[in-house]
Amino acid sequence: xxxxxxxxxxxxxxxxxxxxxxxxxxxxxxxxxxxxxxxxxxxxxxxxxxxxxxxxxxxxxxxxxxxxxxxxxxxxxxxxxxxxxxxxxxxxxxxxxxxxxxxxxxxxxxxxxxxxxxxxxxxxxxxxxxxxxxxxxxxxxxxxxxxxxxxxxxxxxxxxxxxxxxxxxxxxxxxxxxxxxxxxxxxxxxxxxxxxxxxxxxxxxxxxxxxxxxxxxxxxxxxxxxx
Amino acid sequence: xxxxxxxxxxxxxxxxxxxxxxxxxxxxxxxxxxxxxxxxxxxxxxxxxxxxxxxxxxxxxxxxxxxxxxxxxxxxxxxxxxxxxxxxxxxxxxxxxxxxxxxxxxxxxxxxxxxxxxxxxxxxxxxxxxxxxxxxxxxxxxxxxxxxxxxxxxxxxxxxxxxxxxxxxxxxxxxxxxxxxxxxxxxxxxxxxxxxxxxxxxxxxxxxx
Numbered sequence: 001x002x003x004x005x006x007x008x009x010x011x012x013x014x015x016x017x018x019x020x021x022x023x024x025x026x027x028x029x030x031x032x033x034x035x036x037x038x039x040x041x042x043x044x045x046x047x048x049x050x051x052x053x054x055x056x057x058x059x060x061x062x063x064x065x066x067x068x069x070x071x072x073x074x075x076x077x078x079x080x081x082x083x084x085x086x087x088x089x090x091x092x093x094x095x096x097x098x099x100x101x102x103x104x105x106x107x108x109x110x111x112x113x114x115x116x117x118x119x120x121x122x123x124x125x126x127x128x129x130x131x132x133x134x135x136x137x138x139x140x141x142x143x144x145x146x147x148x149x150x151x152x153x154x155x156x157x158x159x160x161x162x163x164x165x166x167x168x169x170x171x172x173x174x175x176x177x178x179x180x181x182x183x184x185x186x187x188x189x190x191x192x193x194x195x196x197x198x199x200x201x202x203x204x205x206x207x208x209x210x211x212x213x214x215x216x217x218x219x220x221x222x223x224x225x226x227x
Numbered sequence: 228x229x230x231x232x233x234x235x236x237x238x239x240x241x242x243x244x245x246x247x248x249x250x251x252x253x254x255x256x257x258x259x260x261x262x263x264x265x266x267x268x269x270x271x272x273x274x275x276x277x278x279x280x281x282x283x284x285x286x287x288x289x290x291x292x293x294x295x296x297x298x299x300x301x302x303x304x305x306x307x308x309x310x311x312x313x314x315x316x317x318x319x320x321x322x323x324x325x326x327x328x329x330x331x332x333x334x335x336x337x338x339x340x341x342x343x344x345x346x347x348x349x350x351x352x353x354x355x356x357x358x359x360x361x362x363x364x365x366x367x368x369x370x371x372x373x374x375x376x377x378x379x380x381x382x383x384x385x386x387x388x389x390x391x392x393x394x395x396x397x398x399x400x401x402x403x404x405x406x407x408x409x410x411x412x413x414x415x416x417x418x419x420x421x422x423x424x425x426x427x428x429x430x431x432x433x434x435x436x
Contacts, residue, residue, distance in 0.1 A: 010331040036410055038376035077332040079390035079405050082339065086410045093412035205358075 006212075006219055008109035009169050013081050013208055014074040015088055017196065019100035019188070023055035023066040031059060036090040062087055085204055092197040100192040101183055103199055105207035108176035110166045111215045118224040119171035125222045126163060155199045157181045161214050173218070177210035179203065332403075333393040338364065342385045345370065352387050368406060377408045386411060 027050060032042035037060045045059035055066040061080035064087075065072045071091075075084050092098070113119040123142040127133075133140035147161045159179050166172030181199045183192045340354035340363075347370065354364040366389075370378055386409040394401045414422075 007333055007335065009333060011334065038374060040374060040376055077394075078334050079332060079337065079388075079392055079403075081337075082388045082409055083407065086412075090410065090412045093415075 006111055006215060008212060008215070009112055009172065010076070010110045011078045011211070012074060012076045012108045013078055013084065014072055014106045014108075015084065015200070016104045016106060017071040017098075017100050018069060018102040018104075019071075019098060019192065021066050021068060021071050021098065022052075023068065024050065024052055025095070026055040026057060026064055026066050026071075028057060028059050031087070034090065034094060036087055060087075081208060085200065088200060089197055092193045092200070096193045098193045099188050100196050101188055102180055103183075103196045104178050104180035105200070105203065106176065106178050107208050107211040108174065109211040109215060110168050110172055110174050111219075112166075112169045113171040113173060114224055116171050119165075119173070121224070122173065122218060122222050123165070126218070151179075155181045155203055159210070161210065163214065163218065173215065175211045175214040175218075177207070177214065179207035179210060330397075331395045333395070334390060335393065336389075336391040338389040340364075340387050340389070342381065342383050342387055344383055345381050350381060352389075354387075354389055372406050374407065377406075380408050380410075385409075 028037070028042045028045035028047070031037040031045075032039055037045075041060035045057060048056035048058065050057070053068060055064065057064045060083060061075055061077055062084050063072075063074045063076075065074075073084050073088055075081055113122065126145050127142040129140040142163075142165075144162060144164045149159045149161070151157050151159050157180050160177065162174075162176045164174045164176075166174040168174075181196070181203070183195055187195055336356065338354035338356055340352045343351045343353055343365070345351070349367055349369055351365060351367045354366065370381065373381065388405075388407055388409060390403075390405045392403055392405075394403045
């Protein structure tokens, strides 16, 4: 029997770079003159904050927040995810000297669950309340489950996977992932941007699908009707 | 992740609220003034208060009201300190980095592809949901389906995205089909060389007979 296809009720994708940044450079006009963002989008970009210490910009469906040690790009309309990737790759190509220490690709998604019994069943199966939790507290329930795994390959690192009850859909589950890569110390000040660019190109599809993959695995292995 | 190594001072323009909260809660003489979910996803930004007098700014807003008189500028002369007009009252305001979604989007299909051919009115493109998809989809569109800036960038071989989904706005659900060209950075020399090598390898592996 084919596995039913579950569509998230809401999704987001965030890419976070850690390192040392100059927030003031990330002005909509900079993206416009470099042809990274269409001129129409530059005209309607929203500047929430722009200073030496912080940039908080909404442009072309992308939310960019930069603090001195952190640059984050996020979309909540995932039809714009390829556009986010383009913006990120252009930043890395144009600011090739950026000292980046780590990059994380962080997808998240909310899924409705058919009914409350099934919702509880998922929680109990992922975090059994016996033999530990029921003996410690009444009405033990899973609020958050975090799994960490190691990754090998060209970009080794750690992958974190979360499952939580959805705060937006009841009953529902919220899944998210953190797929990160740490740049080797001796490369941070020389070729970090090029390395992170390769990481983003190579791992994007796998990383961006992780939140949905977690949910699909849950729904396909914990069935609503079985014992 | 917030940098917790830096010393905290409240006169800096921007800080992570989690750092501020930790510092305040560590001081037994300080009354906790706020409590946010511990996700570290908020910024504390100093902003000019809407009202220059009185202690309260806007009780409905998410700004915090630090008690105390508004700061006053002064100039020192030979006669002593002369008060000038009050400086704008600055208040710390919390800005969430992850905004609560007022609308949402459900992605049904996402295809990525390349433009095969185009003229002034139409273009034809080849799409795939995944890189290994067979058969691939070919579709023809009116050029008008693209934004004006994308129409100017339309060339054979350009990378294109086609998404279909539901856009939710309040109680409305709209089916949306979106086409846009990608704005990837130019190929690097290494990428060109790598592509050339891969092409040569594929050519060598074709069993000509």
